[in-house]
Amino acid sequence: xxxxxxVEGISDGLFQFGHIKSGANFTSNCGTAVIGxxxxxxxxxxxxxxxxxxxxxxxxxxxxVLRAADGSGFSAYLDGNFFVGPYPLGxxxxxxxxxxxxxxxSAPSTYNFTFGPSTGNTPWQITTDHGGTWSTITNGxxxxxxxxxxxxxxxxxxxxSR
Numbered sequence: 488x489x490x491x492x493x494v495e496g497i498s499d500g501l502f503q504f505g506h507i508k509s510g511a512n513f514t515s516n517c518g519t520a521v522i523g524x525x526x527x528x529x530x531x532x533x534x535x536x537x538x539x540x541x542x543x544x545x546x547x548x549x550x551x552v553l554r555a556a557d558g559s560g561f562s563a564y565l566d567g568n569f570f571v572g573p574y575p576l577g578x579x580x581x582x583x584x585x586x587x588x589x590x591x592x593s594a595p596s597t598y599n600f601t602f603g604p605s606t607g608n609t610p611w612q613i614t615t616d617h618g619g620t621w622s623t624i625t626n627g628x629x630x631x632x633x634x635x636x637x638x639x640x641x642x643x644x645x646x647x648s649r
Contacts (some may be wrong), residue, residue: 489525490600492550492645493585494561496578502552504563504570505586508544513591514637517584526563528568531577538571556618584613588636588647600647 507517508523517525517537524542529535531579542548551564556574562572590598602611612621637648 488590489586489587490526490550490589490602491527493587494552494554494603495583495585496531496576497582497619498649499529500531500576500578500582501527501535502561502576504525504552504565504572505550505587506546507543507545515591522548524570526562527574528574528576530575533577554589586645586647601644602647 488509489503489505489507491503492558493501495501498513503526504526508522509515509517509520511520513519514536517527517539521539522544524540525537526540527535527537548647549564549566551567553562553564553572554560555562560573560575560578562574563570567646585602586602613624614621
């Protein structure tokens, strides 16, 4: 299972950063039997690549993905600090921001992921001018929901649960 912050290009490309946990019987491009943090990326026209890092699954961390203003690529930030990157992925700043709670194979009957800060912290925001101005995200949609998950109301914090 993964719980990540993701950005996808309009037609191709992806960059995501967050938690990963997989068992010994499952192999992905992130490996087999991995628990920790993952940075997955797909350049336009390319293949999925993944790096896994030691970390505690389900811990209270702030994961963020950022496209550099100079266009050099996407970077991962952990708790507001640079973590890894930038990765040039060939898609522009236009795209879709997604909060992901995802299972491959059999999902448990109940599980919760919480996205966004608790009360008193800065809510989820978006910038369209590389940090010049910020707007609070006030709505969202479950456009990729397979029907088994419920998505709480935004803005932050919101939950994806099963």
